[in-house]
Amino acid sequence: MRRNKRERQQLLQETIKEMPFITDEELAKKFEVSIQTIRLDRMELAIPELRERIKSVATNQWNETVKALPIDEVIGEVIDLELDNRAISILDIGEEHVFSRNKIARGHHLFAQANSLAVAVINDQLALTAKAEIKFTSQVFQGERVIAKAKVIQSQAKDRTTVEVKSYVDNKQVFVGMFTMFRSNEKEGE
Numbered sequence: 001m002r003r004n005k006r007e008r009q010q011l012l013q014e015t016i017k018e019m020p021f022i023t024d025e026e027l028a029k030k031f032e033v034s035i036q037t038i039r040l041d042r043m044e045l046a047i048p049e050l051r052e053r054i055k056s057v058a059t060n061q062w063n064e065t066v067k068a069l070p071i072d073e074v075i076g077e078v079i080d081l082e083l084d085n086r087a088i089s090i091l092d093i094g095e096e097h098v099f100s101r102n103k104i105a106r107g108h109h110l111f112a113q114a115n116s117l118a119v120a121v122i123n124d125q126l127a128l129t130a131k132a133e134i135k136f137t138s139q140v141f142q143g144e145r146v147i148a149k150a151k152v153i154q155s156q157a158k159d160r161t162t163v164e165v166k167s168y169v170d171n172k173q174v175f176v177g178m179f180t181m182f183r184s185n186e187k188e189g190e
Contacts, residue, residue, distance in 0.1 A: 009041050074120050075112040083123035087150040098142045105140040110175045114165040117150045118179040126184035134177040144169045159183055
């Protein structure tokens with residue numbers, strides 16, 4: 001259904017407010033217009049491009065810092081973090097992540113995103129993967145965005161924590177992992 005410019009821009013603002021990580025391509029499909037039209041609408045409305053929206057959400061919501069590894073060593077971009085509770089990262093699958101003949105993502109990239117997020121969510125100076133039980137549930141292709149969500153399930157012992165990580169492409173689960181993390185139990189301030 002074609003909408004006039006004012007209606008489209010109003011719906012565009014509402015959509016981006018509800019789903020800040022939606023791409024211009026997805027918006028163009030949703031509103032049945034060109035990507036260029038979406039970009040022009042965003043410019044008129046002073047809505048930043050996706051990468052800037054991600055940084056903005058991360059800056060506004062994420063007041064804690066990763067302790068177990070430098071943030072630039074996390075595979076994917078951490079957009080939300082609550083230590084010892086939950087974390088979210090985004091990984092855009094590029095040419096460097098896929099098999100050249102079929103453009104399917106190599107599994108070790110999905111594992112690396114999930115595993116590094118499991119490390120990042122631990123509120124400790126040292127966190128290492130002691131055990132991982134993983135399952136790939138669907139193929140991921142070049143150009144897709146993988147959203148990994150980590151959730152701390154339990155602390156089994158003083159030096160062990162279980163972290164569940166589920167990864168999705170367009171709300172379809174593509175990976176699930178249960179990571180048993182060894183921690184030194186040296187939280188800052190203790």
